[in-house]
Amino acid sequence: GQNIDQPTEMTATEGAIVQINCTYQTSGFNGLFWYQQHAGEAPTFLSYNVLDGLEEKGRFSSFLSRSKGYSYLLLKELQMKDSASYLCAVMDSNYQLIWGAGTKLIIKP
């Protein structure tokens, strides 16, 4: 079966750095996505990785290792507005997105 695993909840301090991990087992791989979802709102796109390595975009970076079935999202200089759920999704061989349950990130002052 297809499976995406990520921690249910994480807590971090404003101004700090946090890493949210995602491991996956899917039938085929056509890229990995990270989305941010604030409570009561729609998911919004953060990053896309299809090759191994690190993609940096401002305070957010995403890493992929296809051989390990592993990705992480790194958030630097945390701000209170970063409190949200972070969703990991993998596009399988049929170009369908398989979604993790999401990691709720709580930022404390």
Add this chain to the structure above:
Amino acid sequence: IAGITQAPTSQILAAGRRMTLRCTQDMRHNAMYWYRQDLGLGLRLIHYSNTAGTTGKGEVPDGYSVSRANTDDFPLTLASAVPSQTSVYFCASSDRGTTEAFFGQGTRLTVV
């Protein structure tokens, strides 16, 4: 319209009633999707359409139907609602199905 729009934003529905959730996009994306999101679970694909005139079943299609008569619209119909269909429903679209998906604001449906 800017992006992707869903209607209604919320609805309370009696069990056994028929309901259509509307979704319209103006980005000319060829792929569209319907997901449901339940607490503690990831987004689960109900139905999808890779292009106008075609549809396919996702992970949890039972009790739902869709149509794609044109590029812009992708309505989701619950023929006879049941309480287990209480959920938040998101419509999404993407270009060619291989790039980022854009989501509507969601429809919060409660079946009583």
